[in-house]
Amino acid sequence: MPQLRSISFFVLAIMTLFFMQPQPVRAHPHVWVDYAIEARFDASGLIGFQHRWTFDEMFSSQIMEMFDRDGDGVFSAQEIEEVRQGAFEYLSEYDYFIQIKVNGSPFHVASVRDFRATIQGHQVIYDFFVPCPVPAKDAPQTVHLLVADMEYFVDLGLKPDGVAISGDTHLSVSTTFQSSEAFSFWGGAWEPRHLTVTFQSAS
Numbered sequence: 107m108p109q110l111r112s113i114s115f116f117v118l119a120i121m122t123l124f125f126m127q128p129q130p131v132r133a134h135p136h137v138w139v140d141y142a143i144e145a146r147f148d149a150s151g152l153i154g155f156q157h158r159w160t161f162d163e164m165f166s167s168q169i170m171e172m173f174d175r176d177g178d179g180v181f182s183a184q185e186i187e188e189v190r191q192g193a194f195e196y197l198s199e200y201d202y203f204i205q206i207k208v209n210g211s212p213f214h215v216a217s218v219r220d221f222r223a224t225i226q227g228h229q230v231i232y233d234f235f236v237p238c239p240v241p242a243k244d245a246p247q248t249v250h251l252l253v254a255d256m257e258y259f260v261d262l263g264l265k266p267d268g269v270a271i272s273g274d275t276h277l278s279v280s281t282t283f284q285s286s287e288a289f290s291f292w293g294g295a296w297e298p299r300h301l302t303v304t305f306q307s308a309s
Contacts, residue, residue, distance in 0.1 A: 135261035140160040142268035145303050151242035159232040166230040181223050185283050189223040205252040242277050242307045250288040252300040279305040
């Protein structure tokens with residue numbers, strides 16, 4: 107579809123400008139995101155994290171202009187797929203700005219699922235799920251999750267009350283959102299706040 111290809115190329119150009127400029131200009135964000143995370147469990151343990159990203163109005167207006175082609179303020183199923191292809195999957199090269207450690211070991215975010223884009227007022231919202239299966243045991247299991255653009259073209263900040271838990275009926279679960287040595291960069295000069303989830307089988 108020529109129109110989709112031209113849209114995708116334009117979005118790719120925008121993303122390239124945002125994410126691939128040389129090191130000297132990596133200082134100022136171009137996009138702002140308020141995010142929320144839901145840690146999802148079942149009887150076996152952690153199954154993954156549901157994310158909701160709410161974009162700033164300026165970037166949202168660009169996405170709406172490019173993908174809400176009928177201008178009705180609603181992304182159709184076809185338009186959502188075009189947003190996914192043209193303005194989301196590119197982030198797979200950056201692990202979707204998500205870093206995870208399971209009991210101290212890195213967990214690669216290979217894919218996400220259930221992507222959905224919606225419009226609320228003047229803002230675009232992305233919802234998607236990051237699978238991260240970790241079985242519950244009698245001993246505590248610890249998962250650290252950082253949402254950050256390491257090159258700082260995108261400023262990602264947790265919403266107030268932006269952490270939720272679901273499906274933990276048969277487990278003991280606790281969460282914190284604070285800095286720790288789990289994510290420490292540049293010789294300890296930057297230890298960003300991140301989500302830590304600790305859980306084990308209920309006694």
